[in-house]
Amino acid sequence: MKSEILVDVSRATAKAVGPEHGVTPREVQELEPRISEAHQKLQEERAQGKYGFWDLYKDEQTFASVKETAEAFLSKQIDNLVILGIGGSALGTKALATALKPPFYNLLSRRARKNKPRLFVMDNIDPTTFKAMMRICPPSKTIYNVISKSGETAETMAQLMIIVELIEKKLGKSEMKNHVVVTTNPRGAGAKPSLLHPVADTYSLHEFTVPLNVGGRFSVFSPVGMFPAALLGMDLNAFRQGCHAMDTKCQTPELLENPAYLCAAYQYIADVRKGKRISVMMPYADGLADVADWYRQLWAESLGKRFALDGTEVYAGQTPVKALGVTDQHSQIQLYREGPNDKIITVLEVQRFDVTLRIPNTLEHIPELEYLRNATMNKLLAAELTGTIDALKISQRPVIRIRLPRINEYFVAQLLYMLEVETAMAGRLYNVQTFDQPGVEEGKKIARQLMGADK
């Protein structure tokens, strides 16, 4: 088998689940001119540098600087990496860490962690959780990476203000630079100044920047995701190679050769023609669980739009839902099979796990368990996956399969890059502004007023 990510839409076709719920060859054919046109447009915008996520992986200098800085911090024997950030500043790192670090990573000994720090992603402002983190992570052994493009994110800045007091009290002001790293907007060049700039200046903090043309949810391959990844010992070069491989694959407008466009086309047709208002992402691997959460933001914020580009009111956007195989077979599959046929389910599969676990020949006195004996947990997982998607097919529920050969930096980067390109294409098909999020401003404004700002 070729060692690459495979996308299989055959179970989302009319042939598999009927024309009411599945995509017909004609519908795909009809969409092809729009795909070509959108491809053209995306390529143009990319060439103009309008949106920067496409080329983050090419920025050798930034990757080198990220790696160098991470090594410098790692040489200080830090025990904890705390991310102060929310949304796009947090979800990429969570997805990568869950995929690429061992399960129960924070419970492992320093040695088993290969001298890399534990990870705490503080993407909420629950006071109980934040206080607990502060107890567990003494500042002398901790590096805090504060991430906000504008430096105006209330949650993140409140966290930072607490951490600044902690460090000043426990270690002294001069130690700030050894424990806090800033990731924010670049300076000058037409950029809105970030409130994190004066913070970095005052304390002489190391400062990473996110290109102005890269939004939070598309920033995982910028220092937002890559600096934490480097501190955790991930292979940045393999990320770059994975992005490059997928970028190369996604250069063609030919649907059958472009996995990102293929997924976008099927999801779009499923939504607007077949009433599949819900896009479930269901990885069959614990390691990929948080990729589904990362995707939730990407899909929801990019496509959930009131207005089309031409100003008409559309209220567009599928609702992305995270599920986990096999766990959620015992929670959601009843609904997915027998409830409203309003979902398209993307199953993420892993061809080979790093671990093979044999089910031994025990409980011999129970003949009903014979079928499990001397099989492997891996085989059982694969059988349940097949059983579930076959059962979904019987109920005429469309399924897209995405298969990774393994879970490693190279393939996870391919997967995330593919989902980003898919989202960019889908935004074009829905004809919305993929890269903004006007709907989140109102709530922020009201919250600020309640806090007494803008008086």
Place this chain on the structure above:
Amino acid sequence: MKSEILVDVSRATAKAVGPEHGVTPREVQELEPRISEAHQKLQEERAQGKYGFWDLYKDEQTFASVKETAEAFLSKQIDNLVILGIGGSALGTKALATALKPPFYNLLSRRARKNKPRLFVMDNIDPTTFKAMMRICPPSKTIYNVISKSGETAETMAQLMIIVELIEKKLGKSEMKNHVVVTTNPRGAGAKPSLLHPVADTYSLHEFTVPLNVGGRFSVFSPVGMFPAALLGMDLNAFRQGCHAMDTKCQTPELLENPAYLCAAYQYIADVRKGKRISVMMPYADGLADVADWYRQLWAESLGKRFALDGTEVYAGQTPVKALGVTDQHSQIQLYREGPNDKIITVLEVQRFDVTLRIPNTLEHIPELEYLRNATMNKLLAAELTGTIDALKISQRPVIRIRLPRINEYFVAQLLYMLEVETAMAGRLYNVQTFDQPGVEEGKKIARQLMGADK
């Protein structure tokens, strides 16, 4: 303020979000006879003992035995509690532990854990995760609670077979009874024999039973949830009192006095009359995050049904979605405000957290942060909640608010009990069989065949 759970549906009314999206007084009035009738029916079934979840909390003897057994195991200085179970055998324990144990509980010292074990809920069969758990939890220091009503759950039995080999090898067969506890169907009395019965017999294991008339997703107050809770040092009496308080409240068919029926009525009308096909549960507290996951199963498996009780094809059921405040404001709110108006959002609020965290007077040189200075993180969380639901109201999105005075055993029990009663009532309104899950059998059957069973 009265110290009880408050349900506020005012933001889901036509007055708040318009008649197209909100519930009108007339729609509620029209539903009242059906509520009364359903109430009658539910009371009858309860009196007949058809469904047992209502009265689990009254079973003094079982609670006493759970407590006694837990104390006996705790006296052996166990370090780890491993749950082998999936779906309803896992989700209740996860919800309770996340709510009632401190954040990062497994990272705390034995002393900070008050000599209680760490918790590992193994509700998947990812071989990497299971192997990692085995490395972290030496069997000599671990108790395994294997939970399956039928003893036929493939995932759970495969796990058990592996653990049996591990214990036999490391500790010897005679030690099984000191490390494995079974929770399963009762024996005799018309019950289908469980495959866990011969396991318990062979190794003389302690065996808890789940009443035959209690399904997995309604079993949290049976030994399924209560034995792990007792091992983790939770206050079982407070659970019982919470259930009792909510049970008492839910005795009336009067909507305005019955919080469970009120929620059921609003969700039902929102779905069938206003096209709110998606039911989001969005706790504004990390501790309640896994209550939303528990609810996902409860709502999806109970209401996601192809056939109504009269045999007509209905494909009923809202899709439950888990979101987390404030985190998901930076991920989902864009969609919830500007995407399709197809959701009703239930916000879970906590009036008072155990911790108050002041935002100190730091970063004084940045005037834009003045509004945060000397406020608390608690106040910021509350302001963001208000900002978000106000913004949702502006976009005419219906919201139900459920407020807990605090997160403790008493109120969490009330909340779960309320959601169970709500689900029972909703099932009646949808006119489906709330307590079965026929749609999950097909996938299991295919998986068993692929594993070579039934040959």
